[in-house]
Amino acid sequence: MTTVTDKWTEQNIPDQGGRVAIVTGANTGLGFETARMLAERGATVVLAVRDVEKGARAAARIAGDVTVQALDLTSLASVRAAAADLRAAHPRIDLLINNAGVMYTPKQTTADGFEMQFGTNHLGHFALTGLLLDRLLPVPGSRVVNVSSVGHRIRAAIHFEDLQWERSYSRAGAYGQSKLANLLFTYELQRRLAPHGTTIAAAAHPGVSNTELLRNIPAPLRVPVSHLTPLLTQSPAMGALPTLRAATDPAVTGGQYYGPGGRGEIRGYPKLVTSSPASHDETVMHRLWTVSEELTGVSFPVGRVATAS
Numbered sequence: 001m002t003t004v005t006d007k008w009t010e011q012n013i014p015d016q017g018g019r020v021a022i023v024t025g026a027n028t029g030l031g032f033e034t035a036r037m038l039a040e041r042g043a044t045v046v047l048a049v050r051d052v053e054k055g056a057r058a059a060a061r062i063a064g065d066v067t068v069q070a071l072d073l074t075s076l077a078s079v080r081a082a083a084a085d086l087r088a089a090h091p092r093i094d095l096l097i098n099n100a101g102v103m104y105t106p107k108q109t110t111a112d113g114f115e116m117q118f119g120t121n122h123l124g125h126f127a128l129t130g131l132l133l134d135r136l137l138p139v140p141g142s143r144v145v146n147v148s149s150v151g152h153r154i155r156a157a158i159h160f161e162d163l164q165w166e167r168s169y170s171r172a173g174a175y176g177q178s179k180l181a182n183l184l185f186t187y188e189l190q191r192r193l194a195p196h197g198t199t200i201a202a203a204a205h206p207g208v209s210n211t212e213l214l215r216n217i218p219a220p221l222r223v224p225v226s227h228l229t230p231l232l233t234q235s236p237a238m239g240a241l242p243t244l245r246a247a248t249d250p251a252v253t254g255g256q257y258y259g260p261g262g263r264g265e266i267r268g269y270p271k272l273v274t275s276s277p278a279s280h281d282e283t284v285m286h287r288l289w290t291v292s293e294e295l296t297g298v299s300f301p302v303g304r305v306a307t308a309s
Contacts, residue, residue: 006261006269006271007269008241008245008249008269008270008271009241009269010037010237010241010244012245012249013037013038013041013244013248014041014248014249014250015041015042016038016041016042016043016248017041017042017043018042019038019042019043019044019094019095020043020044020045020046020090020092020093020094020095021035021038021043021044021045021046021093021094021095021096021097021247022045022046022048022069022086022090022093022095022096022097022132023035023038023045023046023047023048023095023097023099024048024049024071024073024097024098024099024100024125024128025048025049025099025100025101026045026047026048026049026055026058026099026100027047027049027051027054027055027057027058028054028058029236029239030099030147030206030236030239030240030243031047031097031099031100031240032058032061032062032236033236033237033239033240034097034099034240034243034244034247035047035058035062035066036061036062037240037244038095038244038247038248039062039063039064039065039066040062040063040064041248042064043064043065043094043095044065044066044067045062045064045065045066045067046066046067046068046069046086046089046090047059047066047067047068047069048069048071048082048086048100049068049069049070049071049100050070050071050072050073050074050100052068052070055068055069055070056068067089069082069085069086070082070085071100071128072111073100073119073120073124073125073128074110074111074112074116074119074120074124075110075111075112076111076112076123076124076127076296076297077111078111079124079127079128079131080127080131082128083127083128083131083132086132086135087131087132087135090135091135092135092136092138092139093132093135093136093139093142094136094139094141094142094143095142095143095145095247096128096129096132096136096143096144096145097145097147097243097247098125098128098129098144098145098146098147098182099147099243100120100121100124100125101117101120101121101147101149101178102116102117102120102121103117103149103151103175104117104171104172104175105117105171105174106171107165107169109164110123110124112295113164114164114295115163115164115165115169115174116174117174117175117177117178118163118164118165118174118177118178118181120178121175121178121179121181121182122178122181122182122185122292123292123295123296125146125182125185126185126292126296126298127296127297127298129144129189129300130293130296130298130299130300131298133199133300133301133302134301136198136199137196137198137199137301137302138198139198139199140198141198142198142199142200143199143200143201143202143246143247143252144186144189144199144200144201144202145201145202145203145204145243145246145247146182146183146185146186146201146202146203146204147182147203147204147205147206147243148179148180148182148183148186148203148204148205148257148275149175149179149182149205149206150205150207150208150259150264150265150266151172151175151176151179152176152179152180152182152183152205152275152276152279153176153276154172154175154176155170155172155173155176156173156176156177156179156180156276156278157176157177157180157278158177158180158181158184158284158287158288159173159177160287160291163177163291180276180278180279181288182203183203183257183275183276183279184279184281184284184285184288185285185288185289185292186201186202186203186255186257187201187255187279187280187285188285188286188288188289189201189300189302190202190254190255191255191285191304191305192300192302192303192304192305193254193302194254194305195305196302200252200253200254200255201254201255202246202247202252202253202254202255202256202257202258203246203256203257203258203275204242204243204245204246204257204258204259204270205242205257205258205259205260205265205273206234206236206239206240206242206243206259206260207233207234207238207239207242207259207260207262207265207266207267207268208233208234208266208267233266233267234260234266234267234268238260238267238268238269239260241260241269241270242258242259242260242270243258244270245258245270246258256272257272257273257274257275258270258271258272258273259271259273261273286304289304
């Protein structure tokens with residue numbers, strides 16, 4: 001049973017004055033709420049978004065020091081341009097929150113030919129993180145937070161033999177692969193960051209939140225989902241709390257994963273949760289990292305750490 005002391009809320013976010021936070025996909029939903037709460041606690045927040053006009057409207061609704069950065073995660077050229085802009089504007093970065101994502105999209109590819117969900121949810125963020133990491137490494141207490149999903153357990157595996165789903169396509173399978181990749185990336189990144197002692201990588205998931213991600217569910221499910229949504233989902237503000245806890249709670253350590261504390265991790269206040277056994281497969285972690293570097297052309301300023309045999 002959840003007690004009062006378990007109810008980590010917006011009020012538990014420590015003062016963020018002097019910190020710089022970049023939040024991808026921050027013009028709506030979970031990203032907007034994450035950015036809003038960080039800004040209201042004093043952080044300098046960058047809304048890294050594909051649509052800068054929507055980003056500007058979102059920024060206008062947030063009290064605090066907020067700017068907008070164009071970022072299209074479906075294009076590595078855009079990721080590189082955004083990283084260059086961010087590096088020029090911010091000599092130091094305290095928080096990189098990789099929140100943006102797509103879910104259950106019809107079969108389509110990114111500008112670079114990657115399957116849309118894998119390319120956006122994993123490869124785009126992988127590249128952005130690698131290009132910005134040297135701005136976080138000198139900063140004590142800096143964090144990279146990757147937003148995954150309960151979907152990392154559903155039909156989820158890394159299909160190295162067909163990463164881009166060219167042979168056949170499953171909306172749920174491709175989404176599960178991308179969200180599993182988010183966690184594998186987090187855990188391998190933490191392994192590489194640990195020797196530096198300044199930056200940590202953590203992950204979070206929002207449970208089931210009522211956001212625009214639901215717009216791509218298959219047509220036969222739309223009517224029943226529309227009726228069930230108010231009963232089975234939580235608000236974006238509640239869904240953002242696991243991310244915010246992973247990003248700001250002083251007790252968080254590298255490699256931890258936060259999600260809602262209610263039954264099935266669907267709703268509730270954020271707590272430390274566990275991810276699937278598949279997300280801890282070190283062989284898959286290493287292979288995915290190598291493949292991701294090859295596909296994106298981005299190398300990280302932190303090397304692989306040997307593990308004891």
